[in-house]
Amino acid sequence: MQGDRPLSDPYALDASEEWWTEHFEFLKEHGYLMRSRYHPGWKPSYNPKVLYGGMFAEDGQNSIHYAIMDALRISDSLVVAMKRVKISTGEDQIATLFSNDAHNSDPHNHCVRIIEVLPVPEGNEKILVMAWMREVMDPRFRTVGEAVQFLKEMVEGLQYMHQNNVAHRDCSMNNMAMEANAMYTRQYHPIRPKKRYDWSGRALHHSRTRCPPRYYLIDFGQSRMYDSSQLRPTEYALKSGGYTPPEGLADTPCDPFATDVFLLGNLMRTTFLDVQPGISGFEFLRPLVKDMVVDDPSKRPTMDEVVPRFSAIIDKVPWWKLRARAAKKDEFLLVKPFRAVYHVFWTASMMFLLKPAIPSPKPLH
Incomplete structure (x- = not known):
């Protein structure tokens, strides 16, 4: 159109x-x-x-x-x-x-x-x-802990949908968004988000660590709600975020909740682990992601199993790794040392302000 x-x-x-x-x-x-x-x-x-x-x-x-x-x-x-x-x-x-x-x-x-x-x-x-919301990766994550908070909210959010008998069926990065008004000193323009709403200059922002945003699952056009008193029907999987789940490639209907688990695990894999350029510092997620994206839907963990496993993994990640820079793996070598030094001083300032390594927003009233 x-x-x-x-x-x-x-x-x-x-x-x-x-x-x-x-x-x-x-x-x-x-x-x-x-x-x-x-x-x-x-x-x-x-x-x-x-x-x-x-x-x-x-x-x-x-x-x-x-x-x-x-x-x-x-x-x-x-x-x-x-x-x-x-x-x-x-x-x-x-x-x-x-x-x-x-x-x-x-x-x-x-x-x-x-x-x-x-x-x-x-x-x-x-x-x-x-x-109005922004794309999750704009601006980019500054620390590993900032990205962990995003994943935490998405894992919890998908579990919440499943507990209420709703399958998202299209939970890729393009159907997740960030409400970031707290980060911006002045309202940004919805179409040109690097500029102010009134077009008077650049839209300046704080880091996610200093002013945590909120992340949301959006776009329920493909979602389905099921009757909890009846056996959940199988569904044909949809292509989501450029990827088709194994059951979709096989053209075999399966439990839509299992497909959601694959799509969320695939997001973690393609954004933070394997697809180039990827982001450094997230190898601790690999065991969980590996189980979430197995080809056989019946062998994937449920979201009720994913959430406690995710929490247990994050609890074991040391604070210094959570505060580490979420650098792109193909970052230009000559700029790395300068950015690393700046990050040390910036991290010290965040610790002085008592900002946690995993920045969570205040509860909604």
Whole structure:
């Protein structure tokens, strides 16, 4: 659905963006204000005839996905993400399940919180409103302990879903996100996150160790909820994050919870262990990851087994390893010693401030 822009201006509104413009007043009435680009009658601040002119203008920044739009909540200027979902998919039911009062206060629940669900006037879609989030790896992890906190929250979050009889079925890195507002001294721009929201300069940020973010499982479009009183049905595995589980390659249906375990283990393997360039310092995870990604789904541990094993492993990792630099394995050799020396002084400052090696955010109220 992306595309359909005039050749004279590659930064003009495309067909999917025009849908959002058509719903500008509807969203404003519900308390959400989109950027000037999506205001009715928008005229670009840049010259459309100048090649790539829109690249350097705030209102030239198009949406990242046809179904997702950013906006400001008028009441408090919170930047939110609005996602169009078809009623027939049932995604809104699973997403809102983990956002209700019973689940919202549970510290093991790391599913994205839905602020509001807006029925679209046309009647066949809804808009899910949630806080705007960043990619997990942007900015990159500074220490091993910072990455451990991310993995801890994802392991707990997937266990929580399974304990509530829900399989994610697509739990790869692209369906995990970071709520990082605490890290940023000023609000960053949703489309160009290295810049400030008002386009006045770079968006400066603290480290995750100093101001811990929160991590969330997102996108429940492929998720399934099961009846706990009945035998869980088998499902055909989906390709997720560029990888197809062994049962998917064999085109054999299996327990979807076992497939979730593979996908999470594969994320650990491909992000931190084996795929180049990889990140140094995570070999302690290999025994657990090896069991999570075995070809036979019946031989994989359940998430109720993964969580205590993960915790036991982390408890044995010495503090100095957790505070070690999470350096890319292919890092340029000439810069390594300089970065290492800087990291020593930075680590000393974090210890002086009594920041823990595994930085966890404050509990949600």
